[in-house]
Amino acid sequence: MKTPVLEIRDLHVDFELSAGPVHAVRGISLLAYAGETLAVVGESGSGKSASMLAVLRLNPEPPCTYPGGEILLDGRDLLVLPEKQLREVRGNDVAMVFQDPMTSLDPLQKVGNQVAEVLRRHRGASRGEARAEAVRALDEVGIPDPELRARQYPHELSGGLRQRVMIATALVGRPRVLIADEPTTALDVTVQRQILDLLADLRARHGMAVVLVTHDLGVVAETADRVVVMNDGRVVEHGPVGQVFDTPREQYTRDLLAATPRLEPTP
Amino acid sequence: MTPLLELDGLTKEFRGPGGARTTAVDEVTLTVEDGETLALVGESGSGKTTLTRLLLKLLEPTAGTVRFEGRDLAGLSAAELRGIRAGMQVVLQDPYSSMNPRMRITDIVAEPLVTHDAGYRGRAARPRLRERVGELLTSVGLAAGVQDRYPHEFSGGQRQRISIARALAPAPRVVVLDEPTSALDVSVQAQVLDLLAELQQRHGLTYVFVSHNLAVVRQVADRVAVMRRGAIVECGATADVLGAPEHPYTRELLAAVPRPDAYRARAGATGA
Numbered sequence: 001m002k003t004p005v006l007e008i009r010d011l012h013v014d015f016e017l018s019a020g021p022v023h024a025v026r027g028i029s030l031l032a033y034a035g036e037t038l039a040v041v042g043e044s045g046s047g048k049s050a051s052m053l054a055v056l057r058l059n060p061e062p063p064c065t066y067p068g069g070e071i072l073l074d075g076r077d078l079l080v081l082p083e084k085q086l087r088e089v090r091g092n093d094v095a096m097v098f099q100d101p102m103t104s105l106d107p108l109q110k111v112g113n114q115v116a117e118v119l120r121r122h123r124g125a126s127r128g129e130a131r132a133e134a135v136r137a138l139d140e141v142g143i144p145d146p147e148l149r150a151r152q153y154p155h156e157l158s159g160g161l162r163q164r165v166m167i168a169t170a171l172v173g174r175p176r177v178l179i180a181d182e183p184t185t186a187l188d189v190t191v192q193r194q195i196l197d198l199l200a201d202l203r204a205r206h207g208m209a210v211v212l213v214t215h216d217l218g219v220v221a222e223t224a225d226r227v228v229v230m231n232d233g234r235v236v237e238h239g240p241v242g243q244v245f246d247t248p249r250e251q252y253t254r255d256l257l258a259a260t261p262r263l264e265p266t267p
Numbered sequence: 268m269t270p271l272l273e274l275d276g277l278t279k280e281f282r283g284p285g286g287a288r289t290t291a292v293d294e295v296t297l298t299v300e301d302g303e304t305l306a307l308v309g310e311s312g313s314g315k316t317t318l319t320r321l322l323l324k325l326l327e328p329t330a331g332t333v334r335f336e337g338r339d340l341a342g343l344s345a346a347e348l349r350g351i352r353a354g355m356q357v358v359l360q361d362p363y364s365s366m367n368p369r370m371r372i373t374d375i376v377a378e379p380l381v382t383h384d385a386g387y388r389g390r391a392a393r394p395r396l397r398e399r400v401g402e403l404l405t406s407v408g409l410a411a412g413v414q415d416r417y418p419h420e421f422s423g424g425q426r427q428r429i430s431i432a433r434a435l436a437p438a439p440r441v442v443v444l445d446e447p448t449s450a451l452d453v454s455v456q457a458q459v460l461d462l463l464a465e466l467q468q469r470h471g472l473t474y475v476f477v478s479h480n481l482a483v484v485r486q487v488a489d490r491v492a493v494m495r496r497g498a499i500v501e502c503g504a505t506a507d508v509l510g511a512p513e514h515p516y517t518r519e520l521l522a523a524v525p526r527p528d529a530y531r532a533r534a535g536a537t538g539a
Contacts, residue, residue, distance in 0.1 A: 043452035044423075159311070188310035189479060193523040215453060218482075218525030222533075241530045259457040260527050261482035263509065 004031040011069035026233035032209040039224035047233040095170035099182035112150025160191035270298035277331035293497035304474040309494035353383040356434035360446035362426030373414040403432040424455035
């Protein structure tokens with residue numbers, strides 16, 4: 001019996017807005033296992049991003065509140081963890097990669113320093129160690145000429161390279177869970193392919209649990225082991241990708257599959 | 268029969284800092300037939316958006332010509348060009364930034380009408396204008412009554428319908444659709460693509476459909492032109508280009524598309 005690295009149990013996320021509360025997430029549960037990719041699928045407003053941000057409590061509080069549920073990492077409930085301990089979890093145990101690398105990287109910092117900062121903050125590494133480790137991390141995510149790139153600013157890099165820097169930043173602390181929220185949505189299809197391959201390779205090498213948030217069922221079919229389909233703040237269907245795609249139980253999943261444009265005409 | 272649009276040796280160079288020249292569009296020769304959907308496919312930086320700006324004459328080419336209905340756009344006076352522009356409209360990718368947030372839907376949709384037809388100008392023409400806008404909104408599946416609202420009251424899909432209504436207002440012959448569904452959810456994308464197909468049939472429209480999504484292109488296009496570094500590397504019927512690509516770059520693009528049935532080829536993804 002496998003034990004999950006990350007378990008979300010009956011999570012609720014509310015946003016208290018002036019017009020009244022919005023129940024963004026209405027009791028979702030999911031499990032992420034080491035060495036596996038779990039895809040969280042849904043359309044805008046389905047609550048997928050709010051649920052994932054909740055794992056590291058990155059939703060802005062206020063207006064966000066967590067009226068119920070547990071987020072268990074090795075049995076510890078992250079939802080009630082004091083901020084100081086939560087900071088230890090961020091980057092060390094759980095890391096996140098977002099859709100838009102341009103807004104998640106600091107435009108005024110050389111990219112090498114941004115990767116190194118994670119190590120200095122979380123590992124207490126010296127400046128020299130952190131720099132050398134940062135260059136190794138850039139090399140590991142397939143950035144050519146990492147010594148040179150480490151000294152460049154985000155605007156000097158292409159979208160694909162920036163996303164690789166984001167991944168390097170996320171992985172340099174060797175997290176056990178990587179949450180990737182639409183990591184390839186802003187990228188060209190050939191670059192998307194490279195990034196997805198890279199994530200699969202790093203997952204295999206480090207035995208991470210990857211939680212991939214996406215609206216693209218093609219991406220799910222290419223990379224995920226299991227899938228959770230979200231709609232309106234709830235999990236409407238979950239299971240192994242083959243099972244959910246071949247024999248979807250819910251009408252919503254069937255509609256989503258039917259709406260997905262395909263390269264080959266469906267027989 | 269003359270093609271609706273003819274591009275011949277169309278080239279656009281930009282000068283960067285220090286005089287470095289970039290050829291964004293490189294000797295593109297292409298025709299668009301009346302009533303067809305031609306897809307322009309390529310990755311970011313391939314020049315597809317610059318090419319559409321050239322064919323709409325929103326940019327001046329460095330070399331080459333654009334003919335619309337047989338007339339060279341370069342030789343036209345400002346007044347003649349205005350007349351022709353009613354026949355060429357555009358729908359852009361981002362339904363959020365392509366509308367003035369402080370204008371009501373009536374005035375957003377009516378803007379090309381007012382620009383191209385003096386009969387819609389002034390207070391006296393207002394009832395007529397509102398009636399026409401109501402018809403346009405109904406034709407894209409919205410209620411005629413939404414015209415007094417503002418853009419922020421609509422979802423992305425509804426806004427894209429409003430953009431389409433605006434493009435159709437001056438009864439164009441050709442509509443350039445620049446990634447019209449890239450910012451939309453997949454179910455909303457399917458609805459907007461259905462709407463575009465229906466409008467094309469009803470009005471005999473010609474579409475130039477810019478996209479990086481080959482699966483969408485397979486669904487909507489009669490012909491496909493694949494762009495890379497400003498040049499067209501392959502052009503032909505959709506089934507031929509996507510089914511039996513000749514250029515290595517087209518093959519590379521096709522191979523990179525994530526396929527919703529890919530799990531069948533992977534071990535471990537099936538079964539419990």
